[in-house]
Amino acid sequence: MSNTPTDRRYAKSHEWIKDEGDGSLTIGITDHAQELLGDLVFVDLPEVGQSLDAGGDCAVVESVKAASDVYSPVSGEVIAINDALDGAPETINEDAFGDGWMFKVKASDMSELDGLMDAEGYDALVAEEE
C-alpha cells in the first residue's frame, strides 16, 4: 500500500509539488528520495524572490553519503522558504511530505503542472526503478 499523497503532483526527479489553492505551490522531495539519500545533514535553499525555470536546479540536499540537486518542477518566483530546515535537515527524513517542505513558488504558468505525474504514476516510476 502506497503512502504517496494523492493531493499533489510529482516530477521524475523525485520532487513533489502541491497547489495550495491560493496561487502558491509548495515543493519538497518525496519520501522515496529521502530514503535513497539517507540521513540528511545539510539543505541549501533558494532565496525568496529568486526566479526559477522549470527543470532548473534550485536547491541542494546533502546526506551523510552524498549531495543531490533539487529541481523546480515549474517556472516561477520563490515566495517562501522553509528556514527551519537549516538547523534541522533531518525533518525531511522524518516528514518529507509535510514539515519537510522546502520552498513555495508563485508559478508563472500553471499549465506546467499538467506535465507532471500523479501519485499513481509516481509510484509506478519508483516500482520501475526498484
Added chain:
Amino acid sequence: MNKQTVLYPKHQQMGAKLVPFGGWDMPLHYGSQLQEHHQVRQDAGMFDVSHMTVVDLQGAGVKSYLRQLLANDVERLKNEGKALYSCMLNEQGGVVDDLIVYYLGDEWYRMVVNAATTEKDLAWMESQSGGFELEMTPRRDLAMIAVQGPNAKSKTLPLLSEKLQQAGELKPFNALADGDWFVASTGYTGEDGFEIMVPGDQAADFWQALSDAGVAPCGLGARDTLRLEAGMNLYGTDMDDEISPLEAGLAWTVAWEPADRQFIGRGPLEAQRKDPEKKKFIGLVLTGRGVLRNHLKLFNGEQEIGEITSGGFSPTLERSIAFARVSPDVGESCDVEIRGKRVPAQVVKPPFARQGKAVLAL
C-alpha cells in the same frame, strides 16, 4: 556477482541496506547511519569486517621478509600478540596497502589487509618473497567482527571463552588467541573495543549473541564517519599506489632506524623526506555552510593549493570535516570550492573526535 560474507544472512535478517564494496555486498546501514555512529561513540556497535583478508605468514624467513616488505619494522614486535600498523610500499614509495601485522612467534606473523586490494596485495607479496623461506596462507575460513564503543568490551567479554576473557586486560594493539578465535584490542573508530576473528561456522551465532547483549549492528557508512573523526586514513581515498606515506600523514609509521634496513621504497622515501615541496596532509573543519566532499578543490586566495581526500559530515562535531593534501605553505585557513562558491574552512590537526568527544576546540 559480488562475494558475500558468512554474515550476509544476518545482515538481511537485521534489515541492512546492502551495497557493493570492494567486490563484496556489504551493509551500508541498518536504518540510520547517524544513529549507528552515535551508538559507537556512546555505547557499543559491531561491524562485519569479514571482507578484509587475514593472511598467516609462517617459516624461518618470515621476519627478514617482513622487515624488507613493510615500511614499519616488525623487529619492534617482541611480545606474542603485539600488533603494528604499517604501509606496504612499491619500489617508488607509493602505498600498495596499509595493514596491521601481529607477532605470533618468531616464525609466525599474521597480517590483515584491505578487501578491495587483497588480490593485488597477495600477488605483490608473492613477487617479493623470492629467497625467503616462508609460507603464505590466506585464512578465508575466518570471519571478523569489530565491536567498538565505550561499552564494547564489557558487552563482549562474557560471550568469550574463559581464556579469551583475559582480553579485558589487553593493552591497545595487543591480541590473544584461543584455537582459531583471535581477539585484538584494535579498531577503526577511535573508541575502545575489539576486532575479533572467529571461525566462519561460528560467526553467525556470535553475531547474534552480541546483538542479544545489546551491541547494535553498524554499517560501512558509520564506519567511514567514525574513522574520519578519529583521524584514520582510508586506503584508495587518502593514499594509493601513487602516494607515499609522507604525503598521507603516515610518516609516523615509517621506521627510518636502523638506517641499514633496506625496506622496499626506502630510496624514493628518503629523497622525498628532504623535499621542501612535499605536500602536507591536514585536517579541515568547514566554518561556512555546506558539506566537504572527496576531491573538492582548495584555495588560498586565487591560488589552488590542493584537494580534499576524504570529506564528510561529523555527527559528533555537527560540522563538516575532511582530510586534505595541500602545498606545504598552507596557513591556518583556506577556501573550499563547493558548487562554484568559495566557502571558508579552518586548518586543524586530526583527530577530530575520539572516545565519545570532540578533541578540537572550535
